[in-house]
Amino acid sequence: MKDPQANNPLHGVTLEKMLHHLVEQYGWEEMGRQINIRCFNFDPSIKSSLTFLRKTPWAREQVEKMYVQSLRDGN
Template identity: 40%
Template sequence: MTDEINYESNPLHGLGLQDLLTQIVDHYGFDILFAYLNVNCFKTNPSIESSVKFLKKNDWAREKVEVFYLYKFKNLPRPSSEQFALSPRYRIIPEGLTPREPAELSLEDAERVREKQALKAAEYGKTKNYRR
């Protein structure tokens, strides 16, 4: 008998990509998804079917959507650094933590988040150049 980790505590366990996407699109819409995730399948002629097809082919995009689902839609607390290193599908949600109401998001908030990320990226670029 092997020691298997019980991933059933993860809200993604047993949830198909189409169901996951349908839930978040029904709640937030494609505009919010594009604003927060910057994945083009949510902007150019978006549909559940075409988005699922794209996400199945692109692991990096699927992981962005899964992280969004866990930490914005299910509004779970951020994972520990150990869990953060794992793919979202393999993270263990500590016992006693349950999903909360979806986070309230807006296009204005998304723009502020993008601005912060751009500043961090610029600062990272500056410090990285100094280390050469």
């Protein structure tokens, strides 16, 4: 039986790993420009971002989209 998650780029990737990847690739300033949320624009940290994103589905979805796009762009 084929693994249904085989083509899912988010499979096995934690939100924390996504954030570390995005911060390394783009930095907080660019992330805050692309996704205008307070935890990226004012005193950003992984911890505060995780807290917010775990409670806010629309923001998490935007971060996931940004992560997948960064993988497609080869970052």
